[in-house]
Amino acid sequence: MKHSMKRILACMLQAACAALLLISFCASPPAYAEETAAMKIIPSREIKNEEAAGAGIISAEAVEKARAITPERIYWLIGLWLLIILAAVLIRWQLRDDDKLYREGYYSREL
């Protein structure tokens, strides 16, 4: 296989992995998705009532809940690390080629 072909394939593979990761991340519902309706028209009277009842205030418990480590977050993190390792391996290949050129004297070697 030609060298440039190998690079194109590697780039495509990486782009596919990145797209998959992004799709999985965006498709998974946020931790508080169940609290927000997709579309709802709220009459102003209702808003006023909610404000009077202190609905706008976010409690410390809600913040702690948002900070919790969920399985989805861990899966996403594992996915990210796999992608990073894959990219690092591809870069190592590239570096090996560059080092070969360096040894062959293609680049200047001394200061």
Added chain:
Amino acid sequence: MEEQKIQVKKALDERFMLGALIDLARKKLVPVHKHTIWYYMGALLLILFMIQMVTGPILLFYYKPAAETAYQSVAEIMVKVPYGWLLRSVHHWSSNLMILIAFVHFFSTFLVKAYRRPREFTWLTGMVMFLLVLFLGYTGYTLPFDERAFFALNVGTDMPGAIPVVGQYVLEFLRGGAQVGAHTLNRFFALHVGVLPLALLAVLAIHIILVQMHGMSIPLSIEKKAKDEKKKIPAKPMFPHFVWHDAVNGLVLVGLLFTLAICIPSELGSVIDYLKPAPVGVKPDWFFLWVYQILKWIPTYVLGIEGEIVGITGLAMVAAVIFCAPFVDWKSQRNERSPLFTAFAVVSLTVFLVCTAIGFFF
């Protein structure tokens, strides 16, 4: 296909002189020796700064910089904004990693005497950036305006008050009055999102130009050894070799950053109670723990002078010597070994590590 590629390259070269830039990067050589690892710190700092410049403005879309709204807006970012917790945590951890790597970069360049001629101004711009990064970290820490931020503001703005003559003016300028309050938050917000990042960008540009002009500094011991052995120091081109190494390091750094952001998301303390006294053992953020610990050890009065004034003056003098190192370390400037400054750097590093550890654990 190949012809089209050449045409695109030619068109880009004609408009943006890309060829000249690549040629410059290829010509720039990076010395390869046992201390080469320290050359990677600058690129890591640049990557973290870029992450800050992306996450910061997104957080600004939701943050409400007023004493009554700041805390709730941060809570909203954490709970209501989609992936707000992640965004805030990435911003928080990237700033902490940036400060940590800035310390590593500072001590490594200090120990290898990278400030030797002709790099005096590279050192000075680096020191200015280091201070700006520390202040960016501090001002950012106070923006959630929670209880921790309130006490950090009180303690942090109180310190400049101990400076003789101008202290009181500096204190009132920072606080926007005699006490920490709504004006203090506005000032710290303006500093964090406007003044400090712009100043950092300007100094960073000068620093990068100077680094490109003078190249990487080679430690004196390596230079001497090469001279004695009548050998030349091996070097590799910046592009592509070191750019690829920087890319791998950057990827690992991003992985580490997201691991920290997901496993230890940034906290939000309690709501401020202005009447509550400062809790026992209130401490500053980790990067100022060494200052806190040193000041804690100094007695209330030293030779009749207030201990805090003595401590701050002493620390300022040490900082001034480090800042002016290229102009006071004459031996290094003559390319001679300078054991006094090596000892000074080792002692500074030890004091920083020991005091930070004691401040953190006790």
